[in-house]
Amino acid sequence: xxxxxxxxxxxxxxxxxxxxxxxxxxxxxxxxxxxxxxxxxxxxxxxxxxxxxxxxxxxxxxxxxxxxxxxxxxxxxxxxxxxxxxxxxxxxxxxxxxxxxxxxxxxxxxxxxxxxxxxxxxxxxxxxxxxxxxxxxxxxxxxxxxxxxxxxxxxxxx
Numbered sequence: 001x002x003x004x005x006x007x008x009x010x011x012x013x014x015x016x017x018x019x020x021x022x023x024x025x026x027x028x029x030x031x032x033x034x035x036x037x038x039x040x041x042x043x044x045x046x047x048x049x050x051x052x053x054x055x056x057x058x059x060x061x062x063x064x065x066x067x068x069x070x071x072x073x074x075x076x077x078x079x080x081x082x083x084x085x086x087x088x089x090x091x092x093x094x095x096x097x098x099x100x101x102x103x104x105x106x107x108x109x110x111x112x113x114x115x116x117x118x119x120x121x122x123x124x125x126x127x128x129x130x131x132x133x134x135x136x137x138x139x140x141x142x143x144x145x146x147x148x149x150x151x152x153x154x155x156x157x158x
Contacts, residue, residue, distance in 0.1 A: 021126070023066055025133050027062060028054075032056065033056055034055050036126040040123070049100050069086050069088055071084050072087060102124075118141070118143060119142055124137050125138075
């Protein structure tokens with residue numbers, strides 16, 4: 001799936017984390033970075049980002065201030081139950097950590113079970129070479145089809 005960043009669909013909450021790319025894209029342009037790629041893989045019951053790469057070296061001093069949502073599990077005495085409270089904070093992150101954070105948010109919101117059972121993976125690709133930024137977000141998951149006598153793993157990309 002390729003998303004023209006400037007023409008993204010705002011009413012779909014799945015793409016809400018894309019808006020957090022604005023300061024990252026600005027910082028990439030400032031440092032002369034034209035491309036970034038985040039690769040992720042998973043299987044069993046866990047998944048993680050494997051690598052974040054740029055088309056040029058980016059020093060750790062290249063940081064981005066971004067909004068981070070933190071969930072706190074709070075005990076409520078009146079109801080004798082827990083509730084989640086979401087707190088928003090501004091945090092300074094390296095360019096690499098900022099892209100990783102946005103990718104995890106996209107993965108959480110996209111609704112694809114890319115890391116359980118047979119697993120899956122994908123990537124987030126940012127291209128700033130043209131007049132408008134282009135963002136590609138590819139997620140796939142594997143399923144096993146069982147037939148008498150053999151099994152086949154089939155990759156499904158969304």
